[in-house]
Amino acid sequence: xxxxxxxxxxxxAIGAKIFHSCNIISLFIMLTxxxxxxxxxxxxxxxxxxxxxxxxxxxxxxxxxxxxHFAGMWLFSLNLLWYGIYILITQRWRYRFVGVNxxxxxxxxxxxxxxxxxxxxxxxxxxxxxxxxxxxxxIGMYKPAQFPWIVxxxxxxxxxRIVHFASVPIVTAFAIIHSLLGRKAGGTELxxxxxx
Numbered sequence: 001x002x003x004x005x006x007x008x009x010x011x012x013a014i015g016a017k018i019f020h021s022c023n024i025i026s027l028f029i030m031l032t033x034x035x036x037x038x039x040x041x042x043x044x045x046x047x048x049x050x051x052x053x054x055x056x057x058x059x060x061x062x063x064x065x066x067x068x069h070f071a072g073m074w075l076f077s078l079n080l081l082w083y084g085i086y087i088l089i090t091q092r093w094r095y096r097f098v099g100v101n102x103x104x105x106x107x108x109x110x111x112x113x114x115x116x117x118x119x120x121x122x123x124x125x126x127x128x129x130x131x132x133x134x135x136x137x138x139i140g141m142y143k144p145a146q147f148p149w150i151v152x153x154x155x156x157x158x159x160x161r162i163v164h165f166a167s168v169p170i171v172t173a174f175a176i177i178h179s180l181l182g183r184k185a186g187g188t189e190l191x192x193x194x195x196x
Contacts, residue, residue, distance in 0.1 A: 012193045015086045022079040027175065029072030031168065032058035036065030043158075043165050073138060080131065098125040113185065120181045127174045130167055137164035 036057035042049035059065030087093045102118035109115055140150030140160050154160040 013090075013092075015083070015090070017193075019079060019083040019086075022075060026072045026076035026079060027171065029058065029068055030076060031172070032056060033065045033068035033072060034165075034168065036060070037062060037069060038165065040065070043161050070142070073135070077135060096121065096124055098122045116181055116185045120178070120185065123174060123177050123181065127171070127178075130170050130174070134164060134167035134171065137161075137167070 035052040036059040039051050039057060040062040042051065044050050057065065059068045087096060098118075098121040102121050105111075105114050105118040109118075136150065137154070137160050140147050140154070141157070141164060144151050144157055151157050151160055154163055
């Protein structure tokens, strides 16, 4: 009689589930409301520039888009803050961010799973300054009178907007890469376990 091994389904800590769920919601809100704000004064081409179809926007008009955008920003920022505290207390940061061993693995390892984990940690680490830049430029755009030095760092308010807007495709690309690497490492079961 042969015994059949049942594959253990991956499980994630409740903190990771909450973090990923809040991130998806807040990023969706910020992306769609940000496109609504963009339509009021497009970065590319001025008022007559490229406009985003209403089906991809949230808020209905400029003020509505701003309200949704800041609500999403607060959810995202607080979620990022508490998750930072959570991984610090639980010491999960040791397994989340790139280290010397990951760089060595990229150079020498033939183990495909080890390479996936190395790339995952690189992506996970690289997104941190991008997210901080997005929040930093967002604060400068929201309160230019209170934080004129943020505007000065980038040279002008318009340059600040371009940098902030450029963070959108980078964060979107990260979310896609993060998901694909997760699927390669543990299949759909792993990625689904991040949410429920």
